[in-house]
Amino acid sequence: MSRTAKDFFAPLAVGAPAPPREIPARPSRAIHFFDPGNEKMAAKVPAMVGTVDVLLGNLEDAVKAENKERSRQGLVDIAKATDFGPTQLWTRINSLDSPWVLDDLTTLVPEIGDKLDVVMVPKVQGAEDIHYVDRLLAQLEAKAGLTRPVLVHAILETARGVANIEEICAASPRMQGLSLGPADLAADRRMKTTRVGGGHPGYLVRQDAPRVDGETQYDAERASYQQDLWHYTIARMVDACAMHGIYPYYGPFGDILDTVACEDQFRNAFLLGCVGAWSLHPVQIQIANRVFSPSVEDVAHARRVIAAMGDGTGAVMIDGKMEDDASVKQCQVMVALADELAAIDPELRQQYDAIRIED
Ligand SMILES: CC(C)(COP(=O)(O)OP(=O)(O)OC[C@H]1O[C@@H](n2cnc3c(N)ncnc32)[C@H](O)[C@@H]1OP(=O)(O)O)[C@@H](O)C(=O)NCCC(=O)NCCSC(=O)C[C@H](O)C(=O)O
């Protein structure tokens, strides 16, 4: 038998903070990536506090090997010098098989563990990877005298990671969530794409060929529709996270200039149950903030349904549509998210408050 339920909530090192019993639903619509060793990017970070839910100092891919130490030290310096207010500070450490990850953790936890909310672990293959990070974090937290546990977020970017998705979510009470890592996952799956997230014009379905006078017209003009390469993985991720009380995220969209397609991908993920996405460039923060916040119309409708449903049982007609015990639960999800976001976003609060009159 592996760990018992009681073991699960005991610290993994003497003197480490107690593991969390629940992962708080903190807004994290955009997880904004920056390279702490890149002076231009780093200089922009203090002004981004309060405009984005999560600032993530990236130490892994996109940081050149020769700059790994500079980026790690840059993150320490930024964290020490910045008051993050309502904005969370996350980091993405190097992969567990890399020569840098041990120094990442043994530097960051003692130096800035009191400011770090979440450590994102790339290329997670199974529960054993989370167990390793969990124990090491506990040891480092105990040594540093931290009173609050650092949470762990896993990136799904290998076929084995996807196959082991449920055990990864269940591996530690520190697990905060999962992100899709479409570029590494595509490579690991041997998909024939060369992009970072998003669709592909070749992945489509075509309308049937019409029949004229009993003959099938294969050469006729036919509509075709691009399909979503990531639907299956995101749906698996959403179910696994919901089952374990943790949070799913879309991940990166690499075509920075295509803000329209970025918004589409983010919205699909929002509708399926994701709570946020990565932002790789400042232009993507606004997209994620907009898409992962319920619209004023949806919140107004949800409040009407909740009010009309009273104790939440039975069935009513609103605008010609049946609402019942199940639809009111969806409305409660929408209103709960709106309330969480309104608590940290004054502009949204104003918009959601303005429609209370129609309740
Ligand atoms: C994508 C970029 C390389 C583009 O950078 P650049 O060409 O400099 O863009 P701009 O000229 O438009 O930049 C304008 C100014 O904004 C600053 N900037 C750019 N990006 C950021 C940022 N993320 N945070 C803060 N500031 C930023 C520029 O320095 C310019 O400043 P100034 O000259 O003073 O006006 C670049 O955006 C970038 O490197 N982004 C991060 C990329 C990244 O983190 N990639 C890793 C995550 S995706 C991944 O790993 C794949 C995943 O794991 C998987 O497997 O799928």
Ligand SMILES: [Mg+2]
């Ligand atoms: Mg990756």
